[in-house]
Amino acid sequence: MTAPQATKTARRKRPAPRIRENLPAPNTPEGQLFHYTPYEAAQWTPYSGRTLADKLARREFDFVSNGRDNYLTGAQIVALVERHTVKPFTKPARVAA
Structure with a gap:
């Protein structure tokens, strides 16, 4: 008698996220109140869609x-x-005594 063989279960793949077409840019008047999914917003942020969702x-x-x-x-x-934007460094002006 032999030991039973382990069986692999099929992993379910997640469906690809749906990204709508012709999205307004976030900095435009129509984009200010538009609701973007994390995957749609990722193109304007320093994060991937999955990282944003997490x-x-x-x-x-x-x-x-x-x-x-x-x-x-x-x-x-x-x-x-804007939170992740690095501003250029400027030296403070010398104060004359």
Whole structure:
């Protein structure tokens, strides 16, 4: 008698996220209040769509929730990008004594 062979279970692949076409840019007037999914917002942020979705689930950023899905408004995307923008360094002016 031999030992039973282990069987592999098929892994379910996640469906590719749907990204809508002709999205307004977040810094335009129509994009300020538009709701972007994390995968749609990723093209304007320094994060991938999956990383954004994980950070939203951990509540690391401000977001809009409808109870099931998480969204970012254009204003939130602009604020997120500004938070990660490095400003150039300027020396302070010398004060004459």
